[in-house]
Amino acid sequence: MGVELPVSTMADMVGVAGAALAPLAKLLRHELLTRDVIHADETSLRLLDTRKGGKSCSGWLWAYVSGERSGPPVVCFDSQTGRALRYPEAWLQGWRGGTLVSDGYSVYKSLADNDPGITSACCWSHARRGFASLYKASREPRAAMALRKIAGLYRIEKLIRDRPVEKIRQWRQRYSRPIVNDLFAWLEEQEPCCPPDGPLNKAINYILNRRDELSCFLGDGAVPLDNNICERAIRPVVMGRKAWLFAGSLMAGNRAAQIMSLLETAKRNGLEPHAWLTDVLARLPEWPEERLAELLPLEGFTFSG
Incomplete structure (x- = not known):
């Protein structure tokens, strides 16, 4: 259309959209925590540290994906500053328990060691590498x-x-x-x-x-042989960070993680992400809070009009 927008304006627009979508991202996390099988993985993501004059620092994007046999696909991302046990421990708080499928990173085994309701399963794809x-x-x-x-x-x-x-x-x-x-x-x-x-x-x-x-x-027939489903969810992030370079702050990383969670879940459920996003952002301002779950990008979502 020939309209040039400053990067700051576009960032503000993403921020407004992210704030509007935050309740849906929260509901999506609650949905994932009802599943018996959850996959987990993590990848590095640089963050700008506003406390250090805008210098970049190490960050991590954690990914959690529902098991293929546990209901409609759900993908959730979580942006954090570290890779320690406390990050997945906090994110998975409220999980009723089940099997956590991961690579060989010791943090995931520690989660299971600390919680008798969680069983740790490792990835044969990693084992063969x-x-x-x-x-x-x-x-x-x-x-x-x-x-x-x-x-x-x-x-x-x-x-x-x-x-x-x-x-x-x-x-x-x-x-x-x-x-x-x-x-x-x-x-x-x-x-x-x-x-x-x-x-x-x-x-x-x-x-x-x-x-x-x-x-x-x-x-357990519901537990897969490997963690490839989670690695596939992270792959667009691995490819994209070559262009992004970094997230503008931890808050920006969290906002991006929430939006990516919803869009990746939409894709996994056969919904065109841009069409879903456009439809939902138009409906959210007048949508009743008690019916928010109807807007989640899962099986059964109905487009307006």
Whole structure:
């Protein structure tokens, strides 16, 4: 249209929209906390620190995604200044409990250790990466063997993907458990033969140190083999921060996290994000507070007009 707007004006407009959408983002978080399976991951995001003359500092964007078999997809982001236990602990406060699927970052296991209602499940996609990198670099035969064994788990998952949860559990008990047990036993045999500081030893112990968490999927058909669903939610942020460089402040980071939560959830539920956002922002000023849940970008959302 040929209209040039100052960056500050556009930032103010985003701020107004973010404030209007904040109650919906809060409701979306409450919806996620009703689910039995939640995925979690985090990625770095630079923040401007207004207390230090506008210098940038390290920040983190935490992602939480509902399990694929726990209802309509929900994605929530949370912007924080750190990566310590207290951040996911505070965000997940009020969760009725269930299975938390994550990579091998120790904070997620600590959450489960501190709360008997939470079970920690680890990601087999992460578990195979050490072997994949080693095989790519040196064609290490033991890395190739580990990759073949893990590939067997994914072949079974492909066969049972569309089955009911209980059938998935039964298949995993019958076919996946022997593969997992065989892999653990084989890794225990290989570990003493590896240089203690070498990449093969590191890849082996990554798995052996997380046996319980990597076995969690065997007993629950609703728990997936990996955390890829959460990594896919973070991918646009990883790509986008090359252009964003940083968030203007922690408040701006929180505002962006809330908006991204709603838009990513809209996409996961088959709604065109821009169309949903335009429709909802037009309706919010006159919309009854007790009916806010009707505007969430979930299955069943109805566009006006």
